Amino acid sequence: MSADQEQRTIRCLVAKVGLDGHDRGAHVIARAFRDAGFEVIYSGLHRAPEEIVQAAVQEDVDVLGISILSGAHNTLVPKVIEGLKEYDAFDDTLVLVGGIIPDEDKEKLLELGVAEVFGPGTPMEETVEFVEENAPER
Amino acid sequence: MNAAAETELVEELLDGKHRALARVISKVEDRAPGYRDIVSQLHEHTGHADVIGVTGSPGAGKSTLVDKLAKQYRDRGETVGVIAVDPSSPYTGGAVLGDRIRMASNVGDMDVFFRSMSARGTLGGLSTATSDAIKALDAFGKDRIIVETVGAGQNEVDIVRTADTVTVLVQPGSGDDVQMLKAGILEIGDIFVVNKADMDGASRTVADLEEMLHMERDPTAKLDTGGFEKPDHPDEDELPVDGADTDEPDEEIWEPMVLETVAKSGEGVDELIQTLDDHSAWLDDTGRREAKAKQRYAAEIRQLLRADVADLIDDELARRGGVEAMAERVVDRETDPYSVADEVLGPIEDCVEEQRE
Numbered sequence: 368m369s370a371d372q373e374q375r376t377i378r379c380l381v382a383k384v385g386l387d388g389h390d391r392g393a394h395v396i397a398r399a400f401r402d403a404g405f406e407v408i409y410s411g412l413h414r415a416p417e418e419i420v421q422a423a424v425q426e427d428v429d430v431l432g433i434s435i436l437s438g439a440h441n442t443l444v445p446k447v448i449e450g451l452k453e454y455d456a457f458d459d460t461l462v463l464v465g466g467i468i469p470d471e472d473k474e475k476l477l478e479l480g481v482a483e484v485f486g487p488g489t490p491m492e493e494t495v496e497f498v499e500e501n502a503p504e505r
Numbered sequence: 506m507n508a509a510a511e512t513e514l515v516e517e518l519l520d521g522k523h524r525a526l527a528r529v530i531s532k533v534e535d536r537a538p539g540y541r542d543i544v545s546q547l548h549e550h551t552g553h554a555d556v557i558g559v560t561g562s563p564g565a566g567k568s569t570l571v572d573k574l575a576k577q578y579r580d581r582g583e584t585v586g587v588i589a590v591d592p593s594s595p596y597t598g599g600a601v602l603g604d605r606i607r608m609a610s611n612v613g614d615m616d617v618f619f620r621s622m623s624a625r626g627t628l629g630g631l632s633t634a635t636s637d638a639i640k641a642l643d644a645f646g647k648d649r650i651i652v653e654t655v656g657a658g659q660n661e662v663d664i665v666r667t668a669d670t671v672t673v674l675v676q677p678g679s680g681d682d683v684q685m686l687k688a689g690i691l692e693i694g695d696i697f698v699v700n701k702a703d704m705d706g707a708s709r710t711v712a713d714l715e716e717m718l719h720m721e722r723d724p725t726a727k728l729d730t731g732g733f734e735k736p737d738h739p740d741e742d743e744l745p746v747d748g749a750d751t752d753e754p755d756e757e758i759w760e761p762m763v764l765e766t767v768a769k770s771g772e773g774v775d776e777l778i779q780t781l782d783d784h785s786a787w788l789d790d791t792g793r794r795e796a797k798a799k800q801r802y803a804a805e806i807r808q809l810l811r812a813d814v815a816d817l818i819d820d821e822l823a824r825r826g827g828v829e830a831m832a833e834r835v836v837d838r839e840t841d842p843y844s845v846a847d848e849v850l851g852p853i854e855d856c857v858e859e860q861r862e
Contacts, residue, residue: 417613
């Protein structure tokens with residue numbers, strides 16, 4: 368079927384989990400992803416981990432970017448990852464975390480299966496580049 | 506992706522695995538290798554879902570209303586699939602798909618399968634992708650499938666055409682929007698909904714819409730003659746008595762009607778659901794559903810063929826050194842567009858001719 372040209376586009380879910388109303392970072396990253404040519408789905412504020420899992424599974428995103436500035440990452444991120452595993456969606460989803468994450472927690476998150484943690488001040492290009500290089504092959 | 510993996514994916518989808526359904530829709534969107542075989546395999550399992558199209562200008566409240574509709578259907582025990590189409594940037598191809606945010610009533614309910622799609626590229630392939638995605642949801646076993654799209658442009662009209670029932674959303678005070686509706690959407694709408702009916706100007710918009718719809722079939726309706734008799738209308742005998750037109754029992758013709766809702770609070774959603782059910786029953790009773798499906802498939806076959814032939818010709822053009830070079834020859838007056846077209850198409854026509862025997 369040579370006739371069809373594949374039009375692969377990277378799909379991202381930018382998610383705000385838990386009781387955390389700071390979404391400037393999420394908005395900025397959503398814009399940067401859009402301008403990089405990705406399709407971005409934004410979750411909206413105050414989402415429960417199950418909602419994020421539901422969205423990530425149904426939208427079949429390549430990249431799940433979780434933005435947390437509330438300090439609850441040690442509770443919420445494992446829940447999201449568990450949920451993804453439940454739907455067989457963990458293996459081919461690139462999970463990123465952005466926000467205020469202490470160094471010792473960063474190690475723990477990476478062990479859990481988070482691909483990278485981006486702290487404050489990370490240049491947009493760096494994040495976009497990371498996604499372009501590491502988006503899962505499907 | 507090989508044939509075995511495709512079959513496995515299809516089987517997983519038919520088994521009700523969400524991940525498989527999501528992946529199939531991605532393949533359809535990406536036009537990934539093998540997506541055609543997947544859709545072919547799914548086709549025999551389709552034809553059970555009721556497809557509802559919801560269209561309207563940005564900010565009319567489509568997503569919020571779709572959320573409420575989905576909730577009601579879920580309360581009745583039906584499963585729901587939603588496809589929300591958003592525009593993408595023509596420059597980068599990127600998009601922010603925001604309709605999901607409004608799906609607040611169905612949080613954590615996996616039996617509402619919500620999928621955002623972007624209008625990728627300008628290839629006009631969107632309606633194909635949408636109808637293939639509908640097939641995937643249908644085969645998965647969804648009872649109701651709602652397709653939501655911004656109602657501007659031919660692309661969108663094509664998409665809503667894939668629905669059994671077309672609902673057009675209008676917001677109050679949008680006099681110019683109603684004007685816009687004249688072109689195209691007025692003809693394809695089965696149900697018109699004035700959303701945000703608690704806002705000023707809602708009744709005015711309802712009246713405008715009704716007037717426009719009535720004009721379509723009865724030019725003298727609501728005509729203010731200042732006490733004089735109304736002029737005769739050739740179809741007058743067939744027309745229903747004033748005011749009774751919305752629920753006339755007449756079989757053959759569906760009279761588009763105007764409803765009012767406040768999607769945010771859920772007001773009027775019951776009536777909308779009732780009307781959707783009525784329309785659905787009408788489709789079945791009159792055999793229109795089947796007729797529509799036939800039309801749709803005919804259009805689909807045509808579109809597929811056209812796209813395939815266009816690709817074939819693109820290959821041929823590339824093989825002959827690209828269309829740019831030909832254009833240059835035309836500019837230099839060495840040849841003309843018609844001759845070039847004949848030159849390219851000639852061999853293909855000969856091939857087809859040969860095969861016909």
